[in-house]
Amino acid sequence: MIQWRPVYVICLREFKKFFREKSRLLGTLARPVLWLFVVGNGMGSLIKPQAGFSYLQFIFPGMIGMTILFSSIFSSISIVWDREFGFMKEMLVAPISRLSIVIGKTISGTLISVAQAIIILVLIPFLGIQITFIQFIEVVLVALLVSFCITSLGILIAARLTSFDGFNIIMNFLVMPMLFLSGAMYPVTAMPSALRHLTLINPLTYGIDAFKHVLLKNGTPPLGPEFPLSLDLLVVTAISIVMLTLAALSFRRKE
Amino acid sequence: MPIITVNNLTKQFKSLTAVDGISFSVEEGEVFGFLGPNGAGKTTTINILCTLLTPTSGSASIAGFDCANSSDQVRAAIGLIFQDTTLDAGLTAYENLKFHAYLYNLDRSLTEKRIDEMLGVVELQARKHDLIKNFSGGMKRRLEIARGLLHYPRVLFLDEPTLGLDPQTRNTIWDFITMLRKQEKITVFMTTHYMEEAENCDRIAIIDHGRIIALDTPARLKAMVHGDVIHLVTANNKQAIEEIRKNFALTAREENGGLVIETEKGDEFIPKLLHALTVQTLSVSLTKPTLNDVFLKITGRTIRDEVLPDDKEVTREFVRSHRRAQR
Numbered sequence: 001m002i003q004w005r006p007v008y009v010i011c012l013r014e015f016k017k018f019f020r021e022k023s024r025l026l027g028t029l030a031r032p033v034l035w036l037f038v039v040g041n042g043m044g045s046l047i048k049p050q051a052g053f054s055y056l057q058f059i060f061p062g063m064i065g066m067t068i069l070f071s072s073i074f075s076s077i078s079i080v081w082d083r084e085f086g087f088m089k090e091m092l093v094a095p096i097s098r099l100s101i102v103i104g105k106t107i108s109g110t111l112i113s114v115a116q117a118i119i120i121l122v123l124i125p126f127l128g129i130q131i132t133f134i135q136f137i138e139v140v141l142v143a144l145l146v147s148f149c150i151t152s153l154g155i156l157i158a159a160r161l162t163s164f165d166g167f168n169i170i171m172n173f174l175v176m177p178m179l180f181l182s183g184a185m186y187p188v189t190a191m192p193s194a195l196r197h198l199t200l201i202n203p204l205t206y207g208i209d210a211f212k213h214v215l216l217k218n219g220t221p222p223l224g225p226e227f228p229l230s231l232d233l234l235v236v237t238a239i240s241i242v243m244l245t246l247a248a249l250s251f252r253r254k255e
Numbered sequence: 256m257p258i259i260t261v262n263n264l265t266k267q268f269k270s271l272t273a274v275d276g277i278s279f280s281v282e283e284g285e286v287f288g289f290l291g292p293n294g295a296g297k298t299t300t301i302n303i304l305c306t307l308l309t310p311t312s313g314s315a316s317i318a319g320f321d322c323a324n325s326s327d328q329v330r331a332a333i334g335l336i337f338q339d340t341t342l343d344a345g346l347t348a349y350e351n352l353k354f355h356a357y358l359y360n361l362d363r364s365l366t367e368k369r370i371d372e373m374l375g376v377v378e379l380q381a382r383k384h385d386l387i388k389n390f391s392g393g394m395k396r397r398l399e400i401a402r403g404l405l406h407y408p409r410v411l412f413l414d415e416p417t418l419g420l421d422p423q424t425r426n427t428i429w430d431f432i433t434m435l436r437k438q439e440k441i442t443v444f445m446t447t448h449y450m451e452e453a454e455n456c457d458r459i460a461i462i463d464h465g466r467i468i469a470l471d472t473p474a475r476l477k478a479m480v481h482g483d484v485i486h487l488v489t490a491n492n493k494q495a496i497e498e499i500r501k502n503f504a505l506t507a508r509e510e511n512g513g514l515v516i517e518t519e520k521g522d523e524f525i526p527k528l529l530h531a532l533t534v535q536t537l538s539v540s541l542t543k544p545t546l547n548d549v550f551l552k553i554t555g556r557t558i559r560d561e562v563l564p565d566d567k568e569v570t571r572e573f574v575r576s577h578r579r580a581q582r
Contacts, residue, residue, distance in 0.1 A: 005357050005360055006358050006360075009354050013350070016346065017343075085344070086342075089307075089337055090342075093305050093330060094359060095331040
């Protein structure tokens with residue numbers, strides 16, 4: 001059902017294009033830098049450090065989550081680009097299964113997000129935290145899982161999006177709320193209950209909480225992790241599987 | 256055994272019947288053309304043949320494989336060139352071809368050699384590592400032809416292969432297709448609404464409103480229209496019709512404010528005609544039968560209005576030479 005040579009070449013194409021677009025690489029770094037040092041420092045002056053962590057350090061896991069969110073959604077929305085510019089047809093008429101296309105896009109989207117998350121780690125020395133090699137590996141593993149989850153979600157959306165006009169709606173009504181309601185900027189437990197319920201159905205919330213477990217070790221709520229790590233990983237994995245299955249199914253449709 | 260067999264094929268989109276029970280077959284090595292106006296069902300038929308759409312009823316098969324049930328075998332046996340470009344503008348020519356080779360699982364040891372070979376054929380060897388976004392329309396088309404043939408398909412589908420290209424580039428593309436056909440010995444199935452292009456086909460199916468209304472060689476199709484066609488514009492068409500009927504026993508049809516006469520040896524007939532008419536003649540033109548006339552004869556409509564400028568050119572030429580002759 002899955003043909004690996006096409007999957008490989010679909011990934012290769014995405015990587016080539018990612019590294020060719022210098023602006024995308026730069027944007028990856030610029031956005032979290034802006035958030036961290038402008039918003040982080042501004043808000044940091046209002047919020048006192050708690051349990052040994054400052055506000056700036058608190059939002060860093062959130063910034064990794066944000067980078068993955070934008071990168072994964074962007075990668076999967078490239079399906080809509082491909083459709084609009086005709087390249088999707090080249091793949092659709094090839095003797096390969098639709099599942100191979102979905103898997104290729106998912107793997108490439110995931111790995112590009114992980115790469116961007118790793119790039120963000122260069123900011124660590126400026127935050128006054130230190131990470132061990134083990135922690136670094138843990139960050140990469142969590143990033144893999146979270147990226148996979150968000151990419152699958154993006155592909156599900158892209159499969160249903162018929163034109164590029166829908167992109168702004170997705171950005172404003174899905175991506176931005178997902179970012180703000182994820183515990184990236186403020187602790188989930190500190191939110192009003194209506195917002196907290198929305199936060200609890202957001203997969204990114206659990207992903208970011210997992211990053212807090214890894215990066216803000218021994219932290220306690222509100223600035224530290226708020227859910228058990230096992231719950232975080234379980235929720236993200238479960239949602240990933242559901243999303244990918246739905247994405248594969250909606251891609252299989254043929255008139 | 257025919258390489259493409261289509262049997263009573265029908266495709267319905269909600270209330271619209273895009274393809275309405277068509278049947279035909281294409282022999283191996285043939286250049287087979289689908290000619291018809293926009294929206295006649297040409298692209299829908301191609302999409303069914305290349306397994307992008309499933310038919311509502313009827314069947315189609317390529318190289319012995321059913322298009323609806325054995326899509327992977329059909330896909331491996333065909334090469335496609337769509338109306339709109341399907342290249343990745345952010346990749347180089349070589350990368351686009353390599354992507355294709357991987358999708359079609361081309362033998363690894365052959366890939367590099369085959370890519371170079373095909374780039375050579377379409378004369379893009381020098382642009383191998385250039386990004387597609389810097390290519391002209393004609394170069395993109397050529398690269399797509401190279402890509403369509405890369406995996407040794409048995410049938411090459413060309414959906415409006417020269418749409419949007421200037422006449423010169425169009426001719427170049429055709430030179431390539433003709434050459435490739437000899438070199439690669441493949442069957443070509445193409446759609447077009449350019450008459451001149453359809454003339455290059457071995458056989459043509461004329462399609463309108465989802466039905467095949469004629470299918471034959473270009474020569475035999477044109478023989479359906481008797482003789483040459485003369486377009487005449489006079490100061491008084493009614494009177495002219497009457498005079499033509501009296502003098503030559505021919506029926507002139509009134510069309511778009513002018514007259515249309517079908518006759519043998521039109522070039523010899525025109526001087527006689529002009530001599531006999533007492534009404535003032537504003538313009539005369541002679542057209543040797545084209546596939547458009549065949550289409551006109553069967554449906555009462557022209558395929559495309561853009562065909563007219565060519566005819567006008569003939570008219571001007573003729574009026575000019577006629578005036579000179581009168582002086």
